[in-house]
Amino acid sequence: MAPWRAAAMASSQIARRAARRLLSSQHRRHCAAPACPWLLGSAPPVLGPSPAAAAGDRRGFCSVRRFTGESSAAAAAAVEEAENGLVAGGDQAIDFPGGKVSFVAEMNFLPESQRERINCYRVLDDDGRTISGSRFQEVSKELALKMYSEMVTLQVMDTIFFEAQRQGRISFYLTSHGEEAINIASAAALTIDDIVLPQYREPGVLLWRGFTLQEFANQCFGNKLDYGKGRQMPIHYGSNRLNYFTVSSPIA
Secondary structure, three states: OOHHHHHHHHHHHHHHHHHHHHHHHHHHHHHHOOOOOOOOOOOOOOOOOOHHHHHOOOOOOOOHHHOOOOOHHHHHHHHHOOOOOOOOOOOOEEEEOOEEEEEEOOOOOOOOOOOOOOOEEOOEOOOOOEOOOOOOOOOOHHHHHHHHHHHHHHHHHHHHHHHHHHOOOOOOOOOOOOOHHHHHHHHHHOOOOOOEOOOOOOHHHHHHHOOOHHHHHHHHHOOOOOOOOOOOOOOOOOEOOOOEOOOOOOOO
């Protein structure tokens, strides 16, 4: 069998495997979904243990509830102190190395001579509710479901290709674990006419614009259907059709 044909068959198998796993995970979530709808900006439904049982396990990196132990009350009180006249968004702050950082719900340009610590911008509080005074814009249920579905698809694809790399089927792979939301959300805020100059952990933008699992597999395997004809390392995607520059990863 010709090498290019073997590579094409292997890439097709990987793409089909990712699609099957995606359908299976979506079916499980559908069966376990609560009967009541969830509106963006409201408190999300709780799956699994009861709210009372889960309350003790909740940890928020940007939350005063992360403190435990005898000094928890004092630590929480210290972090909740307003800094620089804390604006809309509550009296919470996060204790980063070097000092506290306040939360703000309004985004502004800062001068180069900024001496104060840069605040942390957010539009949702620790419970997923909209912060008063923010410019949060509600999206339709259909768009929200599409965004969530694409994030799950990206995570499943990453799992499949990472396992394939560990098995020696492809030479190189990096996942986007933990960056699914920023991939999909930023892509959803743009139009197809906007040109993207990406780095190698942003395949979610391509996925949102219609790049198929088979096209991802073709590039990772470098087969004859790869748009770069195998001249690029795996995950260095590119698409003229989708206004997505080919990934470049110079290492210094």
